[in-house]
Amino acid sequence: MFSQEQAEPREPPEGRIKLTPHGYLRFWSCLREKIERKPKEVKYNMRTGTTIRAVATALLVTLAMAASTVQAIPWSDCHGIDPFEEEAELVADYTDADYAESYYPNWDKDDILDDSLPHADIWYFSGHGSQTLSGKNYLIAGDDEKIYPADIPDLSDPHEFDTMRFAYASACYSGDSDWWQNDLPESFQENGAEAYMGWRYAVSSDTAYDFTDRFYHYAIEDCDSVETAKDNAEGDVPAADGNIRMFGSDVSLIP
Amino acid sequence: MKTRIWIGAIILVAVIFGSISAHTFFDRDEHAESFSPRHVISKLDPDIAKPSISYDVTRDILRNVGYSPPGDCNANLINDHGWNKTYWEISWEGGLVRVKVDASNGEIIGMGDHREVGDEVSCETVSAENVATIALENVRRITDIPDGLGEPAVRTDDDGNFVLLWEQYVDSIPVRGGFINARLDKCGNLVSFRKVWHDISVDVNPKIMDKEAMDTAKAEGLNLSDVLKKRVENADNVYTELVIGRPFNLLDRDKPIYGDYTLFWSVTFEDVQMTLKGPIISMVVIQVDAHSGEVVGMDYTK
Numbered sequence: 001m002f003s004q005e006q007a008e009p010r011e012p013p014e015g016r017i018k019l020t021p022h023g024y025l026r027f028w029s030c031l032r033e034k035i036e037r038k039p040k041e042v043k044y045n046m047r048t049g050t051t052i053r054a055v056a057t058a059l060l061v062t063l064a065m066a067a068s069t070v071q072a073i074p075w076s077d078c079h080g081i082d083p084f085e086e087e088a089e090l091v092a093d094y095t096d097a098d099y100a101e102s103y104y105p106n107w108d109k110d111d112i113l114d115d116s117l118p119h120a121d122i123w124y125f126s127g128h129g130s131q132t133l134s135g136k137n138y139l140i141a142g143d144d145e146k147i148y149p150a151d152i153p154d155l156s157d158p159h160e161f162d163t164m165r166f167a168y169a170s171a172c173y174s175g176d177s178d179w180w181q182n183d184l185p186e187s188f189q190e191n192g193a194e195a196y197m198g199w200r201y202a203v204s205s206d207t208a209y210d211f212t213d214r215f216y217h218y219a220i221e222d223c224d225s226v227e228t229a230k231d232n233a234e235g236d237v238p239a240a241d242g243n244i245r246m247f248g249s250d251v252s253l254i255p
Numbered sequence: 256m257k258t259r260i261w262i263g264a265i266i267l268v269a270v271i272f273g274s275i276s277a278h279t280f281f282d283r284d285e286h287a288e289s290f291s292p293r294h295v296i297s298k299l300d301p302d303i304a305k306p307s308i309s310y311d312v313t314r315d316i317l318r319n320v321g322y323s324p325p326g327d328c329n330a331n332l333i334n335d336h337g338w339n340k341t342y343w344e345i346s347w348e349g350g351l352v353r354v355k356v357d358a359s360n361g362e363i364i365g366m367g368d369h370r371e372v373g374d375e376v377s378c379e380t381v382s383a384e385n386v387a388t389i390a391l392e393n394v395r396r397i398t399d400i401p402d403g404l405g406e407p408a409v410r411t412d413d414d415g416n417f418v419l420l421w422e423q424y425v426d427s428i429p430v431r432g433g434f435i436n437a438r439l440d441k442c443g444n445l446v447s448f449r450k451v452w453h454d455i456s457v458d459v460n461p462k463i464m465d466k467e468a469m470d471t472a473k474a475e476g477l478n479l480s481d482v483l484k485k486r487v488e489n490a491d492n493v494y495t496e497l498v499i500g501r502p503f504n505l506l507d508r509d510k511p512i513y514g515d516y517t518l519f520w521s522v523t524f525e526d527v528q529m530t531l532k533g534p535i536i537s538m539v540v541i542q543v544d545a546h547s548g549e550v551v552g553m554d555y556t557k
Contacts, residue, residue, distance in 0.1 A: 086293070086505070093290055128482065128557055135532035172557045173535070202536050202556040206503045209512070210337050213295035221298070222329055224350035231369050232353055235447045236337075238420050238436050242412065 087126045087170060087209050094216040095122075108143035109151075118153050122166045122253060126208075129171030129199075137173045137183050149187035156192030163192040165251050166226055168215075170208050174198030175245035185247040195226050195248035207239040223254045288334060292511030295337040304332060306341060306358035313343045313356045320363065320397050322354055332358060336513055337432065338451045339501070340364065355449075363398045367447035381443040383409060386417045390437040393445035401452055404435065415441045423452055426459045428518070431500030457499055457518050461545035465495040468520035468548070472541035475550045476524060479539065483555055486539045490524035497521075502542045502552030514552065518545040 117123060128140040139147040156163035167188050169175075175198025177185045188196040199208070214236050218229035227250040234240050287300035301310065308316075310330060317324060324330075328347040333355075335342065342364060346353035355365030381389060387407050391400055407419040416438050423433025430453060437448040476487035498521050502514040519542045526537045542552035 086508070090294060093294065126557075130537075131530055131532070131535055133530050135530050170557065172537075178532075199557075202538070204538070204540070204554050204556050205505055206554045208557055209505070210295050214337075217296045218350060221331075222346055222350050224346075228350045228369060231447075232350065232367055235365070235367055235436065235438065235449055238434050238449075241418060241420075241436070242410065 085126070087205075087212055088124065090209070090213050091124050091216055094220045109141040109145035109147055112141055112147060113151060113153055117155060117164075120164055120167075123164055123168070123193075125167075125169045125171065125174075126212075127171050129169065129174045131173050131176065134181070135176070135178055136181055137176050139169055139171050139174060139184070149182045149184050152184070152187040152191050154191055155188070163194060164188075165193075166195045166197070166253060167193045168197045168212075170199070170203075170212055172199060172202045175200045175243075175247075177245075177247070185245070189248050193248065195246065195251045197226065197230065197244065197246050200243050200245050203243060204239070207237060207243075211237045211240040211244060219253045223252065225250045225252050292336055293508065295335065295512065297334045297336065299332040299334050299341065301332045304334075304341070306332060306343075308343070308356065308358050308361045310343060312361065313345065313358075316356055316361050316363065317345070317354060322352075324352075324354075336511060338364075339432075339453065339513075340451070362450075364451065365447075365449045366397060366445070369446065381417070381439065381441065383417075386439060386443075387419060389443045390417070390419050390439055390445070390448075393439070393443075394435070394437055394448050394450070397448070398450055400435070400450075412438075416446060417441075425455050425457075425499055428459055429496075429498050430455060431498050453516070455499055455516055457516050458546065459499070459518060461497060461518060461520070463520075463543070463545060463548045465497070465520060468543040468545070469493060469495055469522050471543050471548060471550060472520075472522035472524075475541050475553075476539055479553075483539050486526045486537050486555070487524045489526050490539075491527045492525040493523065494525070495520050495522050497545060500542075503554050504552055506553065517551060519543055519551055520545050 112125075125139060127142075129137060130140070131137050136149065138149070141147055155167075169184060174184055175196075177183045182190070184198060185196050211233050214233035215229050218224040218232045219226055222229075224232065227246055230244060230246050234244055287303045289298040290296070299306075310332075313330075314324065324345050324347050328345050329350075330343060330345045333342055333344045341358045343356045343358055344353065344365075345356070348370065351369045353365070353367045354363060356362070357364050386409060390407075391404075394400060404421045405424075407421045410418050412418055417440075419437045419439070421435045423430040433451060433453045433455075435448065435450045435452065438446040440446055473487065473493075477484055479487065497518065499516060499518055500521075501516055502519060504510040504512055504514055522541045522543060524539045524541075528535045528537075536556065538554075538556045540554040541550060542554070543549070544551045
């Protein structure tokens with residue numbers, strides 16, 4: 001529980017998104033098993049390029065002593081990885097969030113419901129989603145537990161910010177809504193999220209990856225509102241057209 | 256003496272390898288990209304990338320077709336790994352108006368104008384029958400249209416806008432990622448368009464057939480994680496499609512997210528479950544090179 005003082009909205013740094021209690025936005029990636037993570041890729045620029053070459057040379061001195069040939073990891077050896085985290089890393093790159101800060105390979109449904117959702121200003125999920133026999137949609141957590149609309153907690157109290165501004169569940173059927181029952185879009189909004197975005201139907205990883213990268217480019221680098229960013233990214237990716245859906249207010253991610 | 260020779264040789268080899276690897280993997284430094292090629296979108300530093308079409312020339316191009324971006328517009332040079340193009344992206348009015356100009360040839364390849372417009376007198380003339388003609392007339396005022404487009408797929412969105420999509424084909428083989436789309440409002444005003452049309456030079460004659468590709472894909476699919484493996488094992492439908500496209504390198508982080516244009520078999524394993532609202536479809540797609548028979552990429556529904 002936050003004290004009154006902690007509950008005061010914090011002034012965001014200029015040009016940055018508001019921070020969560022742990023210093024960063026919350027990102028959750030649906031990983032089914034622990035994998036060896038590579039260090040976050042270095043952004044490419046002239047300054048780092050020089051460093052990289054020096055480091056690469058030094059590393060290769062060591063490697064040359066150890067082995068005569070260095071083999072790349074074959075594609076087939078990467079199997080077994082459910083690579084939702086990479087899409088989350090795209091988002092983290094845009095938001096300057098330290099992805100490792102909130103990366104828990106073994107997180108489960110309780111982590112999401114107790115530690116992530118109630119406190120996040122901008123929330124993002126990458127993982128599987130589906131529907132029940134009656135068409136009620138849900139997300140699938142890392143422990144294979146299902147997060148139903150009724151599970152979504154209060155997103156505004158207690159909260160470091162006024163409420164959750166924007167939630168994006170990058171998962172199949174996460175944006176499907178029915179008039180006769182509460183689905184995830186309604187549940188997020190009724191519990192305090194100002195805006196929610198999800199996929200109406202099944203979506204391929206390629207399409208979601210492509211769309212998500214473009215969406216955050218527009219919403220964060222170009223400061224578009226979420227609706228405008230969605231329209232622009234949807235135009236860029238025909239496979240997303242008519243599938244991605246926005247609900248709620250047209251908020252801006254950059255205050 | 257021998258030790259010195261060994262050390263010298265090792266350093267020499269290391270320097271050569273270091274130089275090669277740094278050049279191979281990090282030569283994008285020269286263009287100062289904001290992100291790695293694992294991103295779809297990356298900004299470039301124009302002073303370093305030095306595009307054939309400068310920003311000033313781009314503004315002139317836009318003026319010629321009736322766009323006048325204000326001086327404080329948002330302008331970026333974008334390396335689009337998804338489209339395989341480098342373009343100027345210029346936006347104003349909070350992103351409501353955005354234009355993309357190919358930085359190699361000055362062609363306008365994208366426009367979106369999401370500002371509110373008033374009712375137009377021509378509303379009643381737009382219909383499913385003539386909307387393609389109206390769309391092409393509008394787009395042609397801004398950019399060239401390739402010959403032989405064929406019939407577009409047409410749908411209406413939740414706001415009643417017409418959405419049209421022409422897909423690119425080479426010798427009747429679909430080109431993934433090659434398209435022209437357009438969105439028209441109910442009154443026939445062009446809201447947005449994109450033109451992502453590629454010069455393709457791949458051998459369109461497959462050396463392996465669909466049956467062989469299917470076998471390869473199935474063997475590969477059974478190595479996937481449990482969730483995806485079940486989809487392959489329990490697939491209700493398995494089908495193949497010969498396509499030209501860029502393999503999706505989702506699992507190989509040592510490569511850019513999209514590969515080079517390739518002729519490949521897209522082998523789809525489709526698991527269908529019924530609900531009261533209709534079928535839920537879960538898919539795994541394995542991309543098998545139609546010349547070498549190797550698995551070159553994969554995709555799956557989330």
